[in-house]
Amino acid sequence: MSHNPTTQLLRLLPLALLLAAPLAHAADAGHGAQVFAEECAECHSASPGKNKKGPSLFAVAGHVAGGVPDYVYSDAMKHSGITWTADKLDAYIAAPRKTVPGCKMKYDGLDNAGARADLIEFLNNTH
Amino acid sequence: MPTTTRFARLRPRATWPLAALLAAASVPAHALPSFARQTGDDCAACHIGAFGPQLTPHGMKFKMGGYTDSNGKNDSLPVSAMLVESWFHTKKDQPPADGPNNKALLQEASLFLAGRLGEHVGSFAQGTWSDTGRRKFTMDNVDVRYTNTLQLAGKDTVLGLSFNNNPTVTDPFNTVPAWRFPYMATEMAPGPAASPIIDGALAGQVGGLAAYGLWNDSVYAELGGYRTMGRSFLENVNVLAPGDNLDKINGVAPYWRVGYFQDLHKSAWHVGMFGFDPNLKPGGVAGPTDKYRDIGVDASYQFLGTRKHVFALNTAYIHEKRKFDASFDSTCTTPDAPCSQSGNVNRFDLSGSYHYDQTWGVTAGMFGVKGSADSGLYSGVSVLNKPDSDGYILQADWTPLGKENSWGAPWANLRLGLQYTGYTKFNGSKNNYDGTGRNASDNNTLYAFAWAAF
Numbered sequence: 001m002s003h004n005p006t007t008q009l010l011r012l013l014p015l016a017l018l019l020a021a022p023l024a025h026a027a028d029a030g031h032g033a034q035v036f037a038e039e040c041a042e043c044h045s046a047s048p049g050k051n052k053k054g055p056s057l058f059a060v061a062g063h064v065a066g067g068v069p070d071y072v073y074s075d076a077m078k079h080s081g082i083t084w085t086a087d088k089l090d091a092y093i094a095a096p097r098k099t100v101p102g103c104k105m106k107y108d109g110l111d112n113a114g115a116r117a118d119l120i121e122f123l124n125n126t127h
Numbered sequence: 128m129p130t131t132t133r134f135a136r137l138r139p140r141a142t143w144p145l146a147a148l149l150a151a152a153s154v155p156a157h158a159l160p161s162f163a164r165q166t167g168d169d170c171a172a173c174h175i176g177a178f179g180p181q182l183t184p185h186g187m188k189f190k191m192g193g194y195t196d197s198n199g200k201n202d203s204l205p206v207s208a209m210l211v212e213s214w215f216h217t218k219k220d221q222p223p224a225d226g227p228n229n230k231a232l233l234q235e236a237s238l239f240l241a242g243r244l245g246e247h248v249g250s251f252a253q254g255t256w257s258d259t260g261r262r263k264f265t266m267d268n269v270d271v272r273y274t275n276t277l278q279l280a281g282k283d284t285v286l287g288l289s290f291n292n293n294p295t296v297t298d299p300f301n302t303v304p305a306w307r308f309p310y311m312a313t314e315m316a317p318g319p320a321a322s323p324i325i326d327g328a329l330a331g332q333v334g335g336l337a338a339y340g341l342w343n344d345s346v347y348a349e350l351g352g353y354r355t356m357g358r359s360f361l362e363n364v365n366v367l368a369p370g371d372n373l374d375k376i377n378g379v380a381p382y383w384r385v386g387y388f389q390d391l392h393k394s395a396w397h398v399g400m401f402g403f404d405p406n407l408k409p410g411g412v413a414g415p416t417d418k419y420r421d422i423g424v425d426a427s428y429q430f431l432g433t434r435k436h437v438f439a440l441n442t443a444y445i446h447e448k449r450k451f452d453a454s455f456d457s458t459c460t461t462p463d464a465p466c467s468q469s470g471n472v473n474r475f476d477l478s479g480s481y482h483y484d485q486t487w488g489v490t491a492g493m494f495g496v497k498g499s500a501d502s503g504l505y506s507g508v509s510v511l512n513k514p515d516s517d518g519y520i521l522q523a524d525w526t527p528l529g530k531e532n533s534w535g536a537p538w539a540n541l542r543l544g545l546q547y548t549g550y551t552k553f554n555g556s557k558n559n560y561d562g563t564g565r566n567a568s569d570n571n572t573l574y575a576f577a578w579a580a581f
Contacts, residue, residue: 037433038393042172042185045531052167053198072199104199106188108344 032122035115043105046126054105059127060084061120065100076102089120159251160580161207162189163537165242167198170529170540175429175439176482177529178542178578180301180310183431184390187299191341193274193287194242194249205242205250211235213576215313219569226315232258234314234576237267248273259314266331266364268296268305282343289337293330294353294382294403297337302425302443303384303401305330308478308492309520309546316572319496320505320554321472321514323447325403325421331366332356333376339384347386347397352379353405377416380405386425396428408453415452422446434485442477447498456503465504472498472514485530492520505554510562513555518567522546539581546574 036046043054050056055068065082066073080100082088092099093116095109110116159179163170166189171177173186182190189196197203214231221228237255244250253267274287295303304326322328337351355375361367386399401423406416425443430436449472451465459466478492498514505512524544528535553567554560560567 034433037435038431041434041531042168042183047531050531051198052169052172053196 027117027121029118029121029125031115032118032120035110035119036122039107039110039115039119043107046123057123057126061086061089061124061127074102074104076100077104086120086124089123090116093119159207159209159239159241160537160540161203161205161239161242162194164203165197165201165205167537169531169533169536171434171485171531174529175437175480176488176524176526176542177485178524178526178540179580180306181308181439181480182299182301182306183429184388184392184395187388188341188344188390190299191274191285191287191339191347192249192276193247193272194251195245195247195272195274197243201243203242205240205244207239207241208581209235209237209239210579211311211576213311213313213574215316215572215574217316217569218571219565221317225317230315232315234259247275257314261365261368263365266292266366268293268330270296279342284343285341287339289335289339289351291335291337292333292356293327294325294333294335294351294380295401296330297339297349297351298384298401299347300386300388300397300399300425300427300441301439302399302427302441302476303423304445307441307443307476308480308490309522309548311544311576311578312546312548313572313574316548316574317553317570319514319516320508321498321516322474322496323421323423323445323472324405324419325401325423325445325447326474329353329355329376329405332361332373333380335382337382341388344390345388347384347388347399349382349384351382353382354379355411358411373411374407374409374417375411377406377408393432394428394430396426398424398426400424412453417453418450420448435483437480437482437485439480440478443475445474447472447474459503461503463503463506466502467499467504470499470501470504472496478520486526488522488524488526490520490522490524492522494518494520500555508561509554509556510560511555515552515555516550516567517552518548518550520546520548539579541580542576542578544576544578546576548572548574 043052044057045052046057048056048058051071055071061084063084065080065084066078077100093110096103096105096107173183173189175181175183211234213234216229235255235257237253240250240252242249249272251270254264255267256264270289270291272287272289274285276283276285289297291297293305295305298306332355333353334356335351335353337349339349341347353376358373362369367373382403384401386397388397389395403421406418408416423443423445427441430438450469454464455468456464475495478490480488480490482488496514496516500512502512505514522544524542526542529540549571550567553570558566
């Protein structure tokens with residue numbers, strides 16, 4: 001059995017990575033609901049069929065942009081061809097008008113990547 | 128109501144500077160389901176406590192956008208209505224000629240043309256019938272806007288024009304006279320004798336055009352000018368009755384406003400300054416004018432969080448310099464005319480509110496008026512000939528509607544409130560302020576209201 005300190009540290013590395021992984025990406029839908037209330041709820045509902053100034057975000061994950069019934073989208077959003085994957089949602093929430101130039105959402109973006117991940121987790125759970 | 132003054136009811140005057148006295152009986156009203164129908168947003172999105180007029184940052188931006196923002200359907204009528212039923216009790220009756228006590232009444236019944244009239248044009252125009260005045264349908268606050276958004280130095284810039292009838296009615300913040308706490312108050316109870324002229328004295332009597340801009344959602348600036356509207360028009364819209372005095376602005380009175388605003392979504396704050404400089408011809412008579420120079424500083428903070436617990440602080444201080452070149456009487460023999468050619472009056476307001484679940488609210492406010500003594504201007508209402516008044520206002524309210532899943536949304540909203548106004552000083556002193564034995568606390572008033580909007 002080796003007593004080389006470097007070798008011992010290398011043996012512990014997988015365990016350390018395993019423990020660190022949840023810390024790096026622990027999307028929290030509960031916190032995402034708070035983020036939704038703080039950042040989104042004035043213009044969006046998470047309830048099905050409830051459109052405000054923005055469309056309902058119920059079950060938005062995985063759907064094609066511009067598809068909520070009875071909502072008037074901008075041409076830019078209608079023709080964006082986006083499917084709302086987690087990556088696309090993340091990019092759009094971070095910088096809406098950079099991701100979909102010409103969209104009508106008046107939101108300057110959410111800088112905090114962790115908060116975006118939590119928010120997306122919350123949206124993923126609305127189905 | 129824009130023109131009736133508490134003091135005017137207390138002591139009717141003829142042709143001298145009525146504007147020198149308090150005219151802050153104009154009670155704001157700005158909680159309109161037509162805006163909710165137009166945008167699809169809840170009342171709570173734009174208003175703290177889910178009922179107007181105290182605006183959230185979202186509501187401020189809707190107002191600065193000229194009431195034009197919508198859900199894109201543009202299929203709602205920009206029409207709303209409002210009813211306020213109220214009851215008040217003042218600790219000690221006023222002299223019978225000055226008004227009743229313990230009275231329930233239909234305080235306001237208003238119709239609004241409020242909302243988007245076109246892509247760039249929006250309106251907030253109110254007509255009001257009131258049991259407290261002459262019981263006629265009267266032109267109330269009017270604010271019609273044209274706005275456009277463009278890029279300036281790479282940032283979004285809202286530019287707008289407003290035609291309106293009340294200096295400060297255009298303002299997006301909850302601190303200026305047209306929009307500060309209390310957002311509903313009785314117009315029947317006694318009020319202090321003086322306040323700066325920007326505090327509603329000319330509301331409804333003037334027409335003004337203001338240009339404004341919001342740069343990068345942070346820098347707000349406004350510049351406007353006001354003139355007194357014609358007597359025949361004001362009589363036709365029941366702002367004036369035949370024979371009512373009308374002081375006229377000489378030329379154009381400038382109004383200005385600057386502010387720095389930050390919307391951090393979970394919180395928001397602003398600091399700003401504003402001013403209004405009318406020269407008035409008492410009774411509209413040509414010749415020398417009475418000059419008012421008002422300047423104010425204001426600030427606000429809102430903690431919004433998840434909107435479960437919302438705190439707000441609003442404050443403003445206004446300083447007014449007055450020069451009564453037209454109406455002063457150095458001999459002090461003309462009844463009620465100022466004996467001093469110059470003077471000042473200052474006003475401070477501070478209020479803090481907490482709302483739980485956008486439904487239950489409590490607000491505490493304090494106010495103070497301090498000014499130079501004048502043995503003509505305040506004779507009869509102040510034994511010390513001073514306008515100084517201090518007091519506080521406490522309010523609790525319940526707003527069961529106005530949220531996303533509320534009954535009747537977006538067609539109806541309701542607030543029930545109980546308010547108490549206490550005076551620690553009134554027209555110069557705590558006790559026997561008018562020389563007839565009436566104390567400041569005799570004017571303490573309990574007020575209950577039911578305020579509905581459709």
